[in-house]
Amino acid sequence: MSIDLTEETITAAVLQTFDGCADERMRNIFKALVQHLHDFTREVRLTGEEWFTAVDFLERVGRISSPTRQEFVLLSDILGLSVLVDQINHGNGSATDSTLLGPFFVEGRPRARNGADISGDVPGMPLFFTGTVINSQGEPVAGAAVDTWHSDGDGYYDVQQADKLHGEPAMRALLTTDDDGRFWYRSIVPRYYPVPTDGPCGEILRAADRSPMRPEHIHFWFHAENHVPLVTMLFRADDPYLERDAVFGAKRSLVADFVQHEAGEKAPDGTVMTEPFQTVEWTFVLLTAEDG
Known part of the structure; x- marks a missing residue:
């Protein structure tokens, strides 16, 4: 692995680190995740400030979550991910x-x-x-x-x-x-x-001018x-x-x-x-x- 990685070579280097993963499903999921995440970062030209904002956002989602307040579930819900997963796994209509x-x-x-x-x-x-x-x-x-x-x-x-x-x-x-x-x-x-809007997910809804x-x-x-x-x-x-x-x-x-x-x-x-x-x-x- 090169130590002089560039915007063009970093993705392949990270993907290679999962080649030895014995769990094929885990290997495939993480490789796809890294590929899409890196492609997204390049596409939007993510700034350092935006990256720190995103990390801070996820930290705050974790802090507000509790046994009776699942903010990560809510985040998945308002992004449509929860319904997408459900449709993929239970969309047979029978x-x-x-x-x-x-x-x-x-x-x-x-x-x-x-x-x-x-x-x-x-x-x-x-x-x-x-x-x-x-x-x-x-x-x-x-x-x-x-x-x-x-x-x-x-x-x-x-x-x-x-x-x-x-x-x-x-x-x-x-x-x-x-x-x-x-x-x-x-x-x-x-x-x-x-839905609860007093936490980080509420910030997304307000910024997007979406009904909660x-x-x-x-x-x-x-x-x-x-x-x-x-x-x-x-x-x-x-x-x-x-x-x-x-x-x-x-x-x-x-x-x-x-x-x-x-x-x-x-x-x-x-x-x-x-x-x-x-x-x-x-x-x-x-x-x-x-x-x-």
């Missing part, structure tokens, strides 16, 4: 469409029985969700683990208001489908909201034995931000009707409601391991 995990999933969610109120006593319009999980042959998937989480009626997740909720989880739970592949719960109606808004949605993550895991979400049909999701995650196939009901009507659990409420029903299709 099951319910997948989409972003998002930055607000947490492991510390409570287990809940079907029919439970998972709102955590957060006030809001009642929402009754009923889901059915089937495989690609239309057969029910029993015993599937169902993670679900969403915002409150002001667009905030529980992890964004930990002090107010005394650190207790709300509007999220881990449920299990019954023998008919069904799961159901009560919560509150979520709302559209801006996400349309109203409910998250789901399914795991079932001998089935391919599914990360997805459902969007409200009449949401004003459906066509301009800040993280590019909305899909027509995942648009659901949030049906409005008036006080005095019966909820799905048979309760005569004394206030207006909404219901959502949806069937989710999982790929089997053989399908996948």
